[in-house]
Structure formats: C-alpha cells, structure tokens
Amino acid sequence: MSRSNPILAASAQSTEAYQQAIAQSSAAVVQWLQQPEMYQGKSVAELREHIKLNFTAQGLGNQAAIERAIEYFLQDSLSVHHPQCVAHLHCPSLxxxxxxxVLINATNQSMDSWDQSPSATIIELKLIEWLRTQVGYPAGDAGVFTSGGTQSNLMGLMLARDAxxxxxxxxxxxxxxxxxxxxxxxxCSENAHFSVQKNMALMGLGYQSVTRVKTDQYARMDLHDLAEKVxxxxxxxxxxxxIVATAGTTDAGAIDPLRAIAELAAKHQIWLHVDAAWGSALLLSEQYRHYLDGIELVDSITLDFHKQFFQTISCGAFLLKDARHYELMRYQAAYLNSEFDEAQGVPNLVSKSLQTTRRFDALKLWMGLEALGQKxxxxxIDHGVTLAQQVAQYVAEQPSLELVMQPQLASVLFRYRPAQLAGNGDAAIALLNQKIGDAxxxxGRANVGVTEHNGVTCLKxxxxxxxxxxxxxxxxxSLVETTAEQLLSA
Known part of the structure; x- marks a missing residue:
C-alpha cells in the first residue's frame, strides 16, 4: 500500500493511530455530554440536506473522518442520558x-466457535449458567446471548414449533x-410485542396463526379468556x-400472571415462552423480584440487557429450560463445530444461536455485574419502578393531567386533558396529545412517547x-402543560 497501514495491529504506527483515534473520539463524546439540549432539533428534511457522504479516491485520513462523524452524527444524536428523554425503552448506558x-471492538472476537473466541466463549457460558440460577432453572448452560428481544422471541417460537x-x-x-x-x-396477549406476529410470519405461518388473548384493566393477560381460547x-x-406470556409490556410494563399461565400450559402440554425483555431486570431487584413469580416454570425466556440493565445496544439473551431441545436446531459444519471438536468437549456456541458471526456482548453484562455489585x-433498577409510582401519584393530583393507568414497571401513561376540551370528545384530546409529543x-427540549392504551391516545x-x-x-x-397551552392558543 502507498499509504500507512490502516489495520489495528501490534506495530508502533498502528497502536499510535489507535490511541489518537480513541482519544479524539472520547474527547468529542465528553464535550457532547455537556450540551444542554436533549436534541439539536433538525427535522428529517434538514438532516437529509445536511448529511453528505465524502468517499474520495485517496481518503480523508482518520482525524478528518472522525471530525466529520462528530459533525454529522454525534452533534445531531439524541441525548438518551438527558432527564427529559423518556419516550422509549431506550436506556442511558453504564x-x-x-x-x-472498547475491549469488544478492539479484540473483534467472533462467538461462533471456540477457536475464534476462547476466553469469551467460557465467560458467556458461565454467565448463562448464572442467569439460569437467577431465574430458578436447573443447573446447566442452555442459553445464548442474542441481539435482543425480537431474535430471542424467534428462537423461543421456532423451538416451540419444532418441539x-x-x-x-x-x-x-x-x-x-x-x-x-x-x-x-x-x-399471546393483546399487549404482547409485535415480534410475535413478525416472527410467525417469518416462520411461514403468517399473522393468522397468532390468536390474541384479552387483557385485564392492568393490561395483563386475562386468564379466563386464555382458558376459553385454548x-x-x-x-x-x-x-x-x-403460549407467549409477557413480563413487561412495551407501554404499560404489564407482567402477565406467569405462574397461573404456566399451570394451564402444563395441563395442556403447550410450550410456554416468556418475553421478559424488559421485566427480566427484576431478576436482580430487591423490592420487586416477586413480580416474576413462576418464571422458573416456563420453557424458554427472552431477556434484554439494553433496557433496564443499562447496557449499550445490543445485548440480550435467550434461555432454554431443557437443553435437549437444542438438538432441534443443531447443525454441524466441519469448519466450525465438528464432531471431533464436540467429542473433545470443545464448546462451539454456533450450535445454540441463530447467528453465526456474533459479537461478544456478554462482556458488558459481566463487567457491569462485577463493577456495580448486585446491591x-x-x-x-428499583429506582425506576419506585419513581414511576411517585410520578403517577403526582400526575393524579394535577387538574389538567390524567393518569391513564397505574404503573407496574417504570412507565407512566398519562394525557393532558384541559377543562376547555372537556366537551369536545376524545378525538380533540387525542390530537392535542399527539401534537404535544411532536412539538x-x-x-429539542424533550422526547415523550405517544401511544394508545385501550383506544385512548396518551403520552408515555x-x-x-x-x-x-x-x-x-x-x-x-410543566413543559408538557406549557406546550399544550401554546398549542391551544395558537
């Protein structure tokens, strides 16, 4: 090559370039963290006009490329750590x-075979063993880290089908x-994640294969209707x-009655998968662990760590109660997980995953647990659940705000409902709340979710x-109320 080698390697030139690039990037992040705005406020059209690619024949060099990333990406990124950024299950990170x-990216291990990720493979296996203990599953290592809830739910549904x-x-x-x-x-319940339908379509069975069970006043699966549907x-x-139960619905944070559903599923010999992408955080809770009562009875579980475990995206896991069901998806490739390897006890995790090449995301959870400690x-984790209860009480006391439902995890559903719109019907109130979220x-001041609960458009x-x-x-x-008043007077 005519120019310096751009690959991360052991040479002095490479390590110096690496240190400079990391230092420049981290300094920019520190500066970005200090900006007071949650978002710089550019619209879709403005961003399309502003962002320009610059792929030249000779290249710009690391420093200029980083400067452009700071200008076009970092400065216009959403500040998920900002106290007014509360729209989604989108956490600030530890x-x-x-x-x-930094360690994951620099080492670039691939989790499909042991000879591509030796120490990483063992760490992931030990973490799966630990997670199973937290759930109450039998000892073992049947499980794998995933990209998140949608992939984990696909694994649960696919293995249920094949079993x-x-x-x-x-x-x-x-x-x-x-x-x-x-x-x-x-x-699944009416409030289950859309990935149930999405994955059933992906498996060739279509949306028509999904029967939605009614929910109660707290957005939990209705046991009577479930029994009737069965x-x-x-x-x-x-x-x-x-049956797919949910431990932490996206909007209400509702946790289905897991123990009762498990008893019904066992009676009818039906596979029970639990989507605990959000609620799995309560496995570590001191105050709210009992919300997950019965989770140890289910056949498979989805867990996410890029929600209320505060890990960077992406970081999730899938747990399988009975390891023998993994045989339903085993595939042997001579170059990855040969019979010879397996006879020697070599753990090649490709047998447990829908992915082949896969990041070592388990490291983030391991380091988080070691750094913070379980307490x-x-x-x-408990802070968010307790805060939601406090916020709900405050909302209920405000004359222009209405609590749509009592919180269960760390989300609060409410709406602005002023006296002057009382006679105009729900359509006018729904439109106003949509406009509040958009405004x-x-x-750039706040990001509040807009959703529906039982047909009521509300803020989240x-x-x-x-x-x-x-x-x-x-x-x-207060900002919500001020914005609403400005919209009403406009």
Whole structure:
C-alpha cells in the first residue's frame, strides 16, 4: 500500500493511530455530554440536506473522518442520558459498558466457535449458567446471548414449533412443515410485542396463526379468556404451538400472571415462552423480584440487557429450560463445530444461536455485574419502578393531567386533558396529545412517547434513567402543560 497501514495491529504506527483515534473520539463524546439540549432539533428534511457522504479516491485520513462523524452524527444524536428523554425503552448506558465496548471492538472476537473466541466463549457460558440460577432453572448452560428481544422471541417460537412436530415424530429441520398449517396457532396477549406476529410470519405461518388473548384493566393477560381460547382452539381442531406470556409490556410494563399461565400450559402440554425483555431486570431487584413469580416454570425466556440493565445496544439473551431441545436446531459444519471438536468437549456456541458471526456482548453484562455489585445494580433498577409510582401519584393530583393507568414497571401513561376540551370528545384530546409529543421533540427540549392504551391516545414516560429524580419529571410535566397551552392558543 502507498499509504500507512490502516489495520489495528501490534506495530508502533498502528497502536499510535489507535490511541489518537480513541482519544479524539472520547474527547468529542465528553464535550457532547455537556450540551444542554436533549436534541439539536433538525427535522428529517434538514438532516437529509445536511448529511453528505465524502468517499474520495485517496481518503480523508482518520482525524478528518472522525471530525466529520462528530459533525454529522454525534452533534445531531439524541441525548438518551438527558432527564427529559423518556419516550422509549431506550436506556442511558453504564460507564463500564462503554469500557467493555472498547475491549469488544478492539479484540473483534467472533462467538461462533471456540477457536475464534476462547476466553469469551467460557465467560458467556458461565454467565448463562448464572442467569439460569437467577431465574430458578436447573443447573446447566442452555442459553445464548442474542441481539435482543425480537431474535430471542424467534428462537423461543421456532423451538416451540419444532418441539411440537418432534412429539409427532416429524423433523421440521429435515423435512419442513407438513399438514394443515392454518390449524397451527400461537396465543399471546393483546399487549404482547409485535415480534410475535413478525416472527410467525417469518416462520411461514403468517399473522393468522397468532390468536390474541384479552387483557385485564392492568393490561395483563386475562386468564379466563386464555382458558376459553385454548378450549376453543381444541374444539376447532386447531393445534397450539405455544403460549407467549409477557413480563413487561412495551407501554404499560404489564407482567402477565406467569405462574397461573404456566399451570394451564402444563395441563395442556403447550410450550410456554416468556418475553421478559424488559421485566427480566427484576431478576436482580430487591423490592420487586416477586413480580416474576413462576418464571422458573416456563420453557424458554427472552431477556434484554439494553433496557433496564443499562447496557449499550445490543445485548440480550435467550434461555432454554431443557437443553435437549437444542438438538432441534443443531447443525454441524466441519469448519466450525465438528464432531471431533464436540467429542473433545470443545464448546462451539454456533450450535445454540441463530447467528453465526456474533459479537461478544456478554462482556458488558459481566463487567457491569462485577463493577456495580448486585446491591447497587438492584438499587438502580428499583429506582425506576419506585419513581414511576411517585410520578403517577403526582400526575393524579394535577387538574389538567390524567393518569391513564397505574404503573407496574417504570412507565407512566398519562394525557393532558384541559377543562376547555372537556366537551369536545376524545378525538380533540387525542390530537392535542399527539401534537404535544411532536412539538416537544421538534423543539429539542424533550422526547415523550405517544401511544394508545385501550383506544385512548396518551403520552408515555419510560423512566429507565437512574439519575432522574421526581423534580426532573415535575419540570418535564410543566413543559408538557406549557406546550399544550401554546398549542391551544395558537
């Protein structure tokens, strides 16, 4: 090459370039963290016009490329650590998680085979063993780290489907799907994550395969309706592949009654998967762990660590209660997980994952647990749940604000409902609340979610940030009211 070698390597030139690039980038991040705005406020059209690629024949060099990334990406990024950024299940990250990313990225280990990630493989296995202990599963290492909830839910549904066919003596892996596919069903609540439908479509069974179960006043799966739906399916000659329960619905943070659902599923020999992408944080909780009662009874579990575990994106996991079900997806490639390797006890994790090349995201959770300790971790998780209860009480006391439902995890659903719109019907109030959310983001001052609950358009605060206080939220709610008054007077 005519220019200096750009690859990270052991040479003095390479390590010096690496240190300079990391120093320049981290200095820019420190400066960005100090800006008072949550968002610089550029619209979609403005960003399209502003951001320009500059791929030249000779290249710009590291320093200039980083400067451009700072200008075009960093400066116009959403400040997820900002106390007024509460729209989504989108957490600020632990400092130690940032440090872990440096190690993950520099080493660039690939988690598909042991000879590409020796120490990383063992660390991930030990973390899976530990997570199973927290759940209450039997000892073992049946599980794997994933990109997040959607992938973990796909694994649970796919194994449930394949286990169902295996009980009938048929291998989906070898021979594909057979029979009347219109008769295959999955049950989940009305508030379950959309990835249930998305994944059933991906598996060739379509949205039609998903039967939605009614929910109660707290957005939890209704047990009576679940029992009726199971009985109705059996009466119609339909076959239920799985029930998907949720521990932490996206909006309400609702946790389905896991123990009762598990008992019903066991009675009918139906696979039970729990999407605990959000609620799994309570595995470490000192105050709210009992919300997950019965989770140890289910067949498979989705966990996410880039929500209320405060890890950088992406970081999730899938746990499988009975390791023998992994045989349903095992595939042997001579160059990755050969029979010879397995006979020697070499752990090649590609057998447990839908991915082949995969990041060592488990390092972030491991370093977080070691750095914080379980007590401090529990405190920052519990903070959000307790704060949501305090905020709900405050909202209920404000004349122009209405609490839409009592919080369960760390989200608060509410709406602005002024007296002057009382006679105008819900449509006018819904439109006003939508405009409030849009106006706050456009101004760069706040990011409040806009969603629907039981047909009511409302605003949502997802209180994941452990540095946010009740006073911060009071200021945000004051901003909501001020913005609403400006919209009404315009």
């Amino acid at each position: 400092v130690i998680s940032q440090a872990a990313e 169902f066919f295996a009980r009938q003596g048929h291998s989906v892996q070898q021979d594909g799907l057979v029979g009347n596919l219109k008769k295959l069903k999955v049950l 009985a109705q399916a059996e009466a119609n000659g339909e076959q239920i592949l799985a 401090q971790y529990a405190e920052i 706050l983001l456009e101004s 605060m997802t209180l994941l940030n452990p540095t946010v206080t009740l006073d911060d939220i009071k200021r945000l709610l």
